[in-house]
Amino acid sequence: MSTPQITLNDGRSIPQIGTGTWPLTETEVPSVVATAIEVGYRHIDTAAAYGNERGVGVGIRRSGLSRDALFVTTKIGNDHHGRKQTRQALEESLRRLGDDHVDLALIHWPMPQVGKYVETWETLIDLQQEGKAGSIGVSNFRPEHLDRIIRSTGVTPAVNQIEVNPVVAHRELRKATRARGIAIESWSPLGPSTNLLQDDTVGAIATRLGKTPAQVILRWHVEHGLIVIPKSASAERLRQNFEIFGFTLEADDNAALDGLDRGTPAFYSAQLAGDQN
Template structure:
């Protein structure tokens, strides 16, 4: 089944399910991405700091797929925000990816202690204007960061890629994004295995009811909320399982029950707080 797309606020379309290569070892990346493309993924999410852009580029080059059939995202790392560094960084990423342009370029973290994320966002706008990326967005930005960059430039990000899973739904950010037409991309969509998400009663019950795995149920929950999601795996059978989420729908009651897994107090976060990453 074809992976659906969603339309961003700049008019570009993005596949709603992709393959993320966070923590995929550089030596394994070409194989893993090649298998993902063979399985049917067409959206690859990488980042300069992952150290595996070259492997992504090699897999794309050997895939035989036309550039227009692929969606590629990479990200600007924290030590490249100042001066003209963002322009140098995107050129380096494009060289490693063997591409003339990416589809989406993101500011990876706001690094508020350095107080240079507004400058980074201004440079992202220039990078888009120069044709090095079709769309620009941010990652791990809280509402205060988002409001500041929009107030300074008048340009609203196309996406915000954030930690998001049933125990940590970041509703302040998702509500803000919905009001501004910003699409949410969920990283760590399965909670990175750091809590018993699959054993949670609403997830387990829905899996049983639909004849699906708990992971498939959680990915379906993301999709029905309109989130863009890219689970990571280096195993072909898991790649296939994660893609097989378009032949069933969770009921409104099932979605609501999974929604209720978030305590609302922020305790479900399993990774770093954006104000503490520099």
């Protein structure tokens, strides 16, 4: 099954579904990545903070698939903001991955209390021009953070990776991100901290359609035009999560799922405000 592609504002394309790799360890992640690629995933998401980039690289090579057929994302960690630190961070990520480039490099968090996310963004622009990152973007950025880096550099991020699921929908942040021409990528798309998979509304839709609750939720993401990166160490769940393009939700289904939105968790607000690392 081929994966639908989302066209980014830099003209490049990203597979709409990928597999996340947190919190898999260096020893766990190679087999999961290789299995995901065997299932059909072509988009692999990791980060320096996950501590598993080396294992992700092993899994990619173990799969036997050409690197050119894959889309690999990594992220600059919170302790590597600044010009020298950002360059060092991406180069170290590439060494761990065993690669000469990633397809997408993101700033993991804006860290406004550090005050260097503009420098970090300027450095990612340089690294992109050097061919070490195909596309560049951000993660967990608010509109004011987006506006500052765009105003300072004239370069708009291709992606803003944020927490999105029906319970934590971030409607205003999604609207603001899209208004700036930035694609949205959902982390925690199945809402593990929200008991979303056990929700009665989700369960009723899944039963009627003959799908799993996870498939229903992931289909909601797709129908909202979101890039989505579910994670699982189970081969069966990897397959199920990938099989979301052969059915559609009815308008009433989407409305019911939209109605589950309860707002933003306190921990996420604190992270965005820079109160945590």
